[in-house]
Amino acid sequence: MSLKKRGSRGGPVLFILITVVLVAASGFFLFNWEKYMRKGLDLEGGVYVLLEAKSLDGSEDGDAIQRAMAIISNRIDELGLAEPIIQSEGERRIRIELPGIEDQAQAMEIIGRTAQLTFKSPEGEVLLTGANLKTANFTRGQYSEPIVTLEFDEEGAEKFAAATEKYLHQPISIYLDEELISAPTVQNVIEDGNAMITGIPTAEEAANIALLLRSGALPVELEELETRSVGPVLGENALRLSFSAGVAGLIMVILYMLFFYRFAGLISVISLVVYVALVFAILFWFKATMTLPGIAGLILSIGMAVDANIIIFERIKEELHKGRTTLTAINAGFERALRAILDANITTIIAGAVLFIVASGSVRGFAIVLLVGIVVSLFTAFFLTRFMLRLAARSGMIKTPRYLGLKEAQASDQV
Numbered sequence: 001m002s003l004k005k006r007g008s009r010g011g012p013v014l015f016i017l018i019t020v021v022l023v024a025a026s027g028f029f030l031f032n033w034e035k036y037m038r039k040g041l042d043l044e045g046g047v048y049v050l051l052e053a054k055s056l057d058g059s060e061d062g063d064a065i066q067r068a069m070a071i072i073s074n075r076i077d078e079l080g081l082a083e084p085i086i087q088s089e090g091e092r093r094i095r096i097e098l099p100g101i102e103d104q105a106q107a108m109e110i111i112g113r114t115a116q117l118t119f120k121s122p123e124g125e126v127l128l129t130g131a132n133l134k135t136a137n138f139t140r141g142q143y144s145e146p147i148v149t150l151e152f153d154e155e156g157a158e159k160f161a162a163a164t165e166k167y168l169h170q171p172i173s174i175y176l177d178e179e180l181i182s183a184p185t186v187q188n189v190i191e192d193g194n195a196m197i198t199g200i201p202t203a204e205e206a207a208n209i210a211l212l213l214r215s216g217a218l219p220v221e222l223e224e225l226e227t228r229s230v231g232p233v234l235g236e237n238a239l240r241l242s243f244s245a246g247v248a249g250l251i252m253v254i255l256y257m258l259f260f261y262r263f264a265g266l267i268s269v270i271s272l273v274v275y276v277a278l279v280f281a282i283l284f285w286f287k288a289t290m291t292l293p294g295i296a297g298l299i300l301s302i303g304m305a306v307d308a309n310i311i312i313f314e315r316i317k318e319e320l321h322k323g324r325t326t327l328t329a330i331n332a333g334f335e336r337a338l339r340a341i342l343d344a345n346i347t348t349i350i351a352g353a354v355l356f357i358v359a360s361g362s363v364r365g366f367a368i369v370l371l372v373g374i375v376v377s378l379f380t381a382f383f384l385t386r387f388m389l390r391l392a393a394r395s396g397m398i399k400t401p402r403y404l405g406l407k408e409a410q411a412s413d414q415v
Contacts, residue, residue: 012395012396012397014391014395015388015391015392015395015397018388018391019270019388022270022273022274023270023273023274025277026273026274026276026277026278027273027277029277029280029281030273030276030277030280033280033290036280036284037280037283037284037288037289037290038099038287038288038289038290039099039289039290039291040085040097040099040289040290040291040292040294040365041085041097041098041099041230041291042230042291042292043099043290043291043292044099044100045099045100045229045230046097046098046099046100046101046229046230047097047098047101047107047227047228047229047230048095048096048097048098048226048227048228048229048230049095049096049097049098049107049108049111049112049224049226049227050089050093050094050095050096050224050225050226050227051093051094051096051111051112051222051223051224051225052092052093052094052222052223052225053065053068053092053093053220053221053222053223054220054221054222054223064219064220065088065091065092065094065220066088067219068094068218068219068220068222069086069087069088069094071215071216071217071218071219072086072094072096072111072218073086074214074215074216075110075111075211075212075215076096076098076110076111084096084097084098084099085097085099085289093225094222096111099289107227108224108227109208110208110211110212112222112224113177113212113218114177114217114218114221114222115130115176115177115212115213115215115216115217115218116129116130116176116177116178116217117129117130117133117174117175117176117213117217118130118174118175118178119160119163119172119173119174119175120172120173120174120175121163121166121167121170121172121173122167122170122171122172122173127159127160127163127172128152128156128159128160128163130213130216130217131156131217132152132153132155132156132159133150133151133152133153133156133213134151134152134153134156134193135150135151135214136148136149136150136151136209136210136213136214137149137210137214138203138206138207138209138210140203141198145198145200146200146201146202146203146205146206146207147196147197147198147200147206148196148197148200148206148209148210148213149194149195149196150194150195150196150197150213151193151194152193152194152195153193154193156193157191157192157193160190160193160195161189161190161191161193164186164188164189164190165189167186168186168188168189169185169186169187170185170186171183171184171185171186172184172186174197176209176212176213181197181199181200181209182197182198182199182200183199184198184199197209242292242295245299246295246298246299249299249302250272250302253272253302253303253306254269254272257269257306257309257310260405261310261313261404261405262402262403262404262405263392263397263398263403263404264313264316264389264403264404264405265313265405267385267388267389267392268306268309268313268385270384270388271305271309271380271381271384271385271388272302272305272306272309272380274380274384275302275305275376275377275380276298276302278376278379278380279298279301279369279372279373279376282372282376283368283369283372286368286372288365288368288369289365291365293363293365293366293369294365294366294368294369295369296366297365297366297367297368297369297370297373298369298373300370300373301369301370301372301373301374301376301377302373304344304345304348304373304374304377305373305376305377305380305381307341307344308337308341308345308377308378308381309381309385311337311340311341312333312334312337312341312381312385313333313404313405314337315332315333315334315336315337316329316330316332316333316334316389316404317333317401317404317405317406318333318336319332319333319336320401320404320406321406326393326398326401326404327390327393327394329404330386330389330390330393331390334382334386338382341378341381341382342378345374345377345378348370348374349371349374349375352367352370352371352374353367353371355367355370356368356371
């Protein structure tokens with residue numbers, strides 16, 4: 001067999017330049033991935049909460065869980081917590097993960113409270129509810145005491161004006177979830193739809209009450225089934241061990257590819273580094289959360305990416321053994337490998353898609369990372385690896401078949 005047509009002198013320089021740029025850019029992103037990607041509860045630590053609706057028995061309550069999730073999401077967003085996970089489990093349960101928060105009591109005070117606001121007369125008659133509330137804000141009074149200011153809509157303003165006129169110089173009690181929080185005496189008729197809640201002990205409690213009222217009352221009462229804290233030390237240890245295992249596995253894969261496929265193995269290593277960086281970049285773009293199952297999915301997809309390269313290189317070796325030139329063998333090798341690689345990856349894509357559709361939580365995260373990894377592996381194998389091999393062949397960098405892993409007994413030194 002022969003390897004014909006040496007490339008130009010500028011070819012190796014271009015190959016080296018592209019390699020340096022790709023590896024440097026990918027390496028920079030990978031070494032700083034924690035700055036760009038959010039981490040799940042199992043890596044970051046925080047609070048896990050599982051809630052269940054006490055009653056869902058009518059057609060009008062069919063979307064109560066979804067509405068409750070939206071309200072809880074608004075409450076958590078106003079707290080400024082980073083990247084919470086709020087998902088339904090079955091028809092009656094809501095699973096909430098709050099990475100970065102350690103106070104279970106604070107979490108439940110905000111997300112689990114129904115927050116039904118009612119104004120009652122001295123005889124206990126309901127005069128007004130939070131259904132007519134337009135907005136609520138925390139502020140301070142004349143003597144820096146914490147206050148929650150309320151603003152009602154047009155209908156609420158009319159009801160409040162009528163109530164303050166009827167009960168002038170009498171107390172109107174304000175309840176939040178049937179808990180008395182204030183009972184101010186009406187000093188004058190209030191017609192502009194503005195009111196305020198006083199007598200709140202602390203500024204933190206006042207801010208929480210305002211937040212709950214702004215987000216609205218939950219459409220269904222939720223029962224706390226489970227609440228637990230995940231310590232950051234556990235998350236750090238899990239991340240460190242997972243990272244160490246991943247690096248160790250990656251090093252073994254790199255050594256294997258270099259030993260068996262020589263120069264082609266080096267190109268596969270370059271593609272592998274770019275592949276991992278692309279997976280992280282896409283997950284970041286989709287605002288995905290990295291969890292331990294996600295890392296497992298990434299490691300599995302790395303193995304599949306390496307498998308694709310191995311199939312391609314073996315097909316190229318078969319073409320070289322038939323006496324084809326390097327460039328012809330590369331082109332034929334990729335064409336012959338395409339069917340086998342697609343068959344293997346499509347079956348995995350189907351399994352991953354099923355997991356994504358029917359599963360939830362961490363299993364779904366595993367499926368997302370696996371699916372992204374498979375698609376990116378196909379791109380790097382059939383575009384990046386092929387481009388780099390063809391560039392090296394045209395540049396005369398592949399001097400003998402042994403550069404592509406062909407054994408001594410099968411290769412000829414003729415160029």
